[in-house]
Amino acid sequence: MSDFFAIDLTLRQGRFVLHLAARLGETAAVVGPSGAGKTSLLEAIAGLRRAEGRIAVGGEVLQDSAAGVFLPPERRRLGYVPQDGALFPHLSVLRNLTFGRPSARPSTDADLAALVALLDLGSLLTRYPRHLSGGERRRVALGRALLAHPRLLLLDEPTTGLDPVRARKALAGIRRVHQELGVPLLVVTHQPQEALALASEVLLLDGGTVRAVGPARQVLLAPGVLAQEGGRRWENYVRGTLVRHHASGGSTEVRLDGGEAVTIPHTPDLAEGADLLLSIDAEDLLLATAPPVGLSARNAVAGRVDELIPVGSSVYARVGPWLAHLTPAAVAELGLAAGSPVWLVAKTHSWRVVA
Amino acid sequence: MIRRDSRGDPTIETGQIVLFTLAAAAAATALNLAPGIAMAWLLSRRGWRGRTVVETLVSLPLVLPPTAVGLALLLLFGRNGPLGRPFYAVFGFDIAFTWRGVVLASAIMSFPLLVRSARSAFEEIDPRLPAVARTLGRGPWRAFFEVELPLAWRGVLAGTVLSFARALGEFGATILVAGNIPGRTQTLALALFQEVQMGRDREALELAGIAALLAALALGLSEALMRRREKTLAD
Numbered sequence A: 001m002s003d004f005f006a007i008d009l010t011l012r013q014g015r016f017v018l019h020l021a022a023r024l025g026e027t028a029a030v031v032g033p034s035g036a037g038k039t040s041l042l043e044a045i046a047g048l049r050r051a052e053g054r055i056a057v058g059g060e061v062l063q064d065s066a067a068g069v070f071l072p073p074e075r076r077r078l079g080y081v082p083q084d085g086a087l088f089p090h091l092s093v094l095r096n097l098t099f100g101r102p103s104a105r106p107s108t109d110a111d112l113a114a115l116v117a118l119l120d121l122g123s124l125l126t127r128y129p130r131h132l133s134g135g136e137r138r139r140v141a142l143g144r145a146l147l148a149h150p151r152l153l154l155l156d157e158p159t160t161g162l163d164p165v166r167a168r169k170a171l172a173g174i175r176r177v178h179q180e181l182g183v184p185l186l187v188v189t190h191q192p193q194e195a196l197a198l199a200s201e202v203l204l205l206d207g208g209t210v211r212a213v214g215p216a217r218q219v220l221l222a223p224g225v226l227a228q229e230g231g232r233r234w235e236n237y238v239r240g241t242l243v244r245h246h247a248s249g250g251s252t253e254v255r256l257d258g259g260e261a262v263t264i265p266h267t268p269d270l271a272e273g274a275d276l277l278l279s280i281d282a283e284d285l286l287l288a289t290a291p292p293v294g295l296s297a298r299n300a301v302a303g304r305v306d307e308l309i310p311v312g313s314s315v316y317a318r319v320g321p322w323l324a325h326l327t328p329a330a331v332a333e334l335g336l337a338a339g340s341p342v343w344l345v346a347k348t349h350s351w352r353v354v355a
Numbered sequence B: 001m002i003r004r005d006s007r008g009d010p011t012i013e014t015g016q017i018v019l020f021t022l023a024a025a026a027a028a029t030a031l032n033l034a035p036g037i038a039m040a041w042l043l044s045r046r047g048w049r050g051r052t053v054v055e056t057l058v059s060l061p062l063v064l065p066p067t068a069v070g071l072a073l074l075l076l077f078g079r080n081g082p083l084g085r086p087f088y089a090v091f092g093f094d095i096a097f098t099w100r101g102v103v104l105a106s107a108i109m110s111f112p113l114l115v116r117s118a119r120s121a122f123e124e125i126d127p128r129l130p131a132v133a134r135t136l137g138r139g140p141w142r143a144f145f146e147v148e149l150p151l152a153w154r155g156v157l158a159g160t161v162l163s164f165a166r167a168l169g170e171f172g173a174t175i176l177v178a179g180n181i182p183g184r185t186q187t188l189a190l191a192l193f194q195e196v197q198m199g200r201d202r203e204a205l206e207l208a209g210i211a212a213l214l215a216a217l218a219l220g221l222s223e224a225l226m227r228r229r230e231k232t233l234a235d
Helices: A038-046 A093-097 A108-118 A134-147 A164-181 A192-198 A216-220 A225-229 A328-334 B014-044 B051-063 B066-077 B084-091 B099-123 B128-135 B140-168 B172-178 B188-197 B201-234
Strands: A005-013 A016-024 A027-031 A052-057 A060-064 A078-081 A152-156 A185-189 A201-206 A209-215 A235-246 A251-256 A261-265 A275-281 A286-288 A299-311 A314-319 A322-326 A341-346
Touching: A005 A038, A016 A038, A016 A201, A016 A209, A027 A192, A027 A216, A038 A078, A038 A152, A038 A185, A038 B128, A078 A134, A078 B128, A093 A108, A093 A134, A108 A134, A108 A164, A134 A152, A134 A164, A164 A185, A164 A192, A164 A275, A185 A192, A192 A216, A192 A235, A192 A275, A201 A216, A209 A216, A235 A261, A235 A322, A251 A275, A261 A299, A286 A322, A314 A328, A314 A341, A322 A328, B014 B051, B014 B099, B014 B140, B014 B188, B014 B201, B051 B066, B051 B099, B066 B084, B066 B099, B066 B172, B099 B140, B099 B172, B128 B140, B140 B201, B172 B188, B188 B201
Parallel strands: A027 A185, A027 A201, A078 A152, A152 A185
Antiparallel strands: A005 A016, A005 A052, A052 A060, A201 A209, A235 A251, A235 A275, A251 A261, A286 A341, A299 A314, A299 A341, A314 A322
8 A cells, every 4th residue: 555645633523533544545535424524534634624643645744743743724735625616606717717826837828728628617717606517616626626736636525416427427527637637636425436436545434433444445345334334326336448349239348457348338439448437336237146148138247246235125245346236035036145156247238437 | 164043153064064074984984994804704703712702892882872982982092091191192192082082982883883794794605715715825814815805895895884874973972082072073963962952953954964864875885785795695
């Protein structure tokens, strides 16, 4: 695990105490339920809230209470993007974007143009925040933070309040920004799937302490995490590479990072060799105990049930990195148990290209 | 021009009094502006000790008899008062029974109106906005002047107009601190009182009419500003 971001902090809010110590890499997520102090944590990292302890980003110490170091927020160079964007209502989109732009840099106009194109803000520049949709506000807020050239982006619940389609678009935008500009990310979210989509390392918060830190999948797919999530609709996120298009078959072939080949709906606008983030709902993954034959579904991947996670009145089967949503009746009928060999089956059109 | 009443006695110079009243109210408002905005901002912050005490002190002139405030000011700023004496020693002039007393009394009496209106405007601001401005490289002062003040300015302006209107009509505190000296400390309200005492009802009514007109203009302006602010917020 890298130590791009090192934190050892104690946050107090009334009687609530959050203590956390961790070292994280350049794409990290803090996952925890609402009320776990995630927003306060981001505010403390940004220097907006006093907390005891030490914070270092990229080797630079932003705060070290023991040594009497406390950089004020304006000198931390962290790109804080609050939950719904918190745009300045009295300024146009353009002036919001350029608010934090370092005026001394000669390259700033080019930066602005590139970012406007990247985040698709061209048509919004003269508008005011009150006339923007939730998704647009977040994009502007992301752009505003990025134009200040932050050493780390702090994203607070980047998709809360957006419908699933817009949420995926927002995640795609953040990933694109990360890939194109190479800005490190720290996301706080209550949605494990969002953390999986954006971060390679995850810190799991629970009751004011760190319950687990580590690679995203390992932490978030560990037994019990999902059960605690309370059976929220789960989207599987997986990365892969586009192999080739089959125009006549109406499909596109993708090789997943795990080596499996899957077919997704034909997406001619993506180039062969492109790096993709795909998603599929746990509801849309079927389990079969034998290799499926005579089925219209085009994707079948062999695997083994790692565990069965009861959540409310249903069961999630974890097969490698995948979660499939089942009824207890189906589990009984198929005689599924940890260790059972299974085939995961999915329709081509159940796959979505996130980014 | 010296005006004469029906008996031929000289009466008060109306134009001069109106000008003096406007000038004194403007000076009082100007004096209040910076401390008023600072106080409003401070009171809009939550969670500091002594906030309730400060809040009460600031609002006191709204509920106390103005003459009680005037008496307190007279005791403090009279030539032998604990503030008036050093002031005289340093600057060589008096506050009590001069135009400065008029300005001081109207300033103190109108201060709470400015603070209340400006404070509620600051309270309406999403606290994350100045916070985000800080993360975008602004120090606390620049965050205030570039984000908080522009967002609160209608409330600040409305409060300024309101306190100006209050200062125009100030009577009770002024008459104790500054007296009622024609040509020196006499404002519209004080002149009106004098006319009534002298039995010149027609002249008194005339002054009352002028005072009503000025106050109505100021209040109308304040209302219009508040309404536009509500509209902006509702958008």
